[in-house]
Amino acid sequence: MKKKKSTTLPPPTTLCSGYAQYWWLCFWWWELVLSSFTHTKETKRMNPVWFILSIILLPLTTVQAGFSFLDKIELIYKKPGETVVFSLSSVTPPIPNVTWKLITTMSEVLTLAAEWNGGDVNFYQDFKGRSTLNTTTGELTISNLTLKDSGGYVVEINNEAMEIKMLMVVLPVTKPTISMSCDDEKTHCVLKCEVNTTDVGEVSYSWTLGDMVGWRQSKKIKITKEQKEPSLLCVVKNPVSYEFSDRVVNPFSNNP
Known part of the structure; x- marks a missing residue:
């Protein structure tokens, strides 16, 4: 190559x-x-x-x-x-x-x-x-x-x-996906918002926790037992478009 x-x-x-x-x-x-x-x-x-x-x-x-x-x-x-x-x-x-x-x-x-x-x-x-x-x-x-x-x-x-x-x-962003990994003790989990960034220009990331829109503004976040909301999703935005991921279940939720 x-x-x-x-x-x-x-x-x-x-x-x-x-x-x-x-x-x-x-x-x-x-x-x-x-x-x-x-x-x-x-x-x-x-x-x-x-x-x-x-x-x-x-x-x-x-x-x-x-x-x-x-x-x-x-x-x-x-x-x-x-x-x-x-x-x-x-x-x-x-x-x-x-x-x-x-x-x-x-x-x-x-x-x-x-x-x-x-x-x-x-x-x-x-x-x-x-x-x-x-x-x-x-x-x-x-x-x-x-x-x-x-x-x-x-x-x-x-x-x-x-x-x-x-x-x-620039190209419009595509639908993002969420990857999750938790520690063995289940004290915290790291979630990452994944999207193809080829030719899409500057990209920003935000997270919705339950009903809290814009809860975090980053590509990767960490959640703990303090976060009890049932689900999360991420939003990817560039200057010409935005897309939502599917919601994922919060492993620390009281109502999984």
Whole structure:
């Protein structure tokens, strides 16, 4: 099996070369990106949202010498097959031209998605045939979304970056299951909420104990003889969906 390439972060002296005038801002971004790494036993993996933003925002914010651009970032979650509309809040019609560029964790560089310079609208890559561009407002619409459409979309008007739309296309979560293991003395049991997390984005877990909704907020919980409610279930949620597990009997219940 081919080993997946891991993403690494260059040192600040390399990342910030060419931005000497704004070294403090560049180093601030380096610290921000560094903090977005998540650690596991096998590898160090960067959050894709922050990875994309780090590439886009470093040159944009340093050129503008400020953080005002941060207010122009919108994070949007969609499911495969849905349609997204990138509306612009900082644009006043009419506009002379508009360009949309895309960057993903796979490409790691900005590439053209759509552009208009007063004539015909041109679409690039696989945006042809499923996208429309409003030449009055600059609004971009993409239909039949796929997982590969996830990324940072930068809109430029008169060669000036105006806004960033962070699109994350994720799968809905599936129905979770609960595994349970108890100690030999039956003093406590550990329950774990299991679900396939492939391509579903950020996932949150919560537990219902009896009628107590949101009793715990974690993937794994421990119950003891103090918990007498008859049953438990877990809920898994991501930005586009949620699912409930089947209820399981509480082994410490007075009414099993």
